Amino acid sequence: QSALTQPASVSGSPGQSITISCTGTSSDVGDYNYVSWYQQYPGKAPKLMIYDVSNRPSGVSNRFSGSKSGNTASLIISGLQAEDEGDYYCSSYTSSSTYVFGTGTKVTV
């Protein structure tokens, strides 16, 4: 059961939009709408940004949105800001009744 595949890095200028992809299989991303996204700053615990593919927890900026098509989920960050710089991980429920993370993406603004 391998990690979901994410690009190692994505960069953008302030105000731009970026998209982070998360590719899995029909045993995880493709079969369940339990994809979530986490932001992590160096030395800090992860923070939930999106759950169930496209839902934002209370307090998370509406600049963050999520979607899914087939075996690939995406996190879109619009109106990029300096504070968005960090590592981002997707996560999916799997057919083994456990969860799997993506490989992680470093976002540079």
Place this chain on the structure above:
Amino acid sequence: EVQLVQSGTEVKKPGESLKISCKGSGYSFTSHWIGWARQMPGKGLEWMGIIDPDDSDTKYRPSFQGLVTFSADKSIRTAYLQWSSLKASDTAMYYCARLDDGFDIWGQGTMVTVSS
């Protein structure tokens, strides 16, 4: 305030045993599964598995099955992650997290260093 508080930094020798903890407060502890994640130095996050604190039902990711043990004591609202014989490769930060809509509440992490 809803929070998970983990036990402190550990420094152990190879072959030693270890049990780290994750104490929940501010919510119904038995109503939410707890997940454990590993982050090795400079690396990404890896789910190790999940435990239901209500009945201690556990689901381990295959790569961690048999290497670690999850447990929970609902009377003191605490989940545990334990090793019977540590290896140098177990050196990592370990996080617990509450499963609700996504893993919404995270502990601060417990750093485990295994070195002779």
